């Protein structure tokens with residue numbers, strides 16, 4: 001069952017956004033992926049947002065770079081939670097993406113994550129946490145992910161000096 005939408009402004013965002021998909025896949029969460037752009041495919045954006053809830057989506061992860069209007073415009077057209085991922089941009093290194101996504105006017109919220117891979121990973125984990133609220137098996141898988149992460153950090157050794 002597809003419950004999370006992962007959308008991005010361009011195919012060039014996939015290198016970052018695939019990390020959100022990876023988390024969801026590893027946790028057994030059903031997701032779909034699609035390129036949707038507020039600027040380049042505005043009609044598709046409206047259609048995607050307006051049909052998302054009826055199609056069974058519970059949240060949408062939206063990644064975009066530069067003048068990143070995609071997450072905010074989705075949030076304007078659906079009351080589903082929108083998880084915004086600022087994709088690094090060529091000249092401003094993603095600060096433009098971050099500011100575009102995080103500085104929403106009051107009344108239309110977008111949950112904004114870190115720039116780049118860490119943001120995409122955490123958006124995936126956060127989406128899973130939203131669903132886990134009503135899914136004990138998923139909650140257990142998330143807890144196991146945390147347990148293994150802790151284990152690998154504790155097992156890590158720092159390099160010796162020459």
Ligand SMILES: Nc1c(C(=O)O)ncn1[C@@H]1O[C@H](COP(=O)(O)O)[C@@H](O)[C@H]1O
Nearest residue numbers: 009010012037038039064065068069070
């Ligand atoms: N920020 C947006 C939106 C949007 O917000 O609707 N649509 C595309 N883009 C961004 O443009 C950047 C460059 O895109 P190209 O690599 O296709 O030129 C991408 O990071 C994309 O998210």
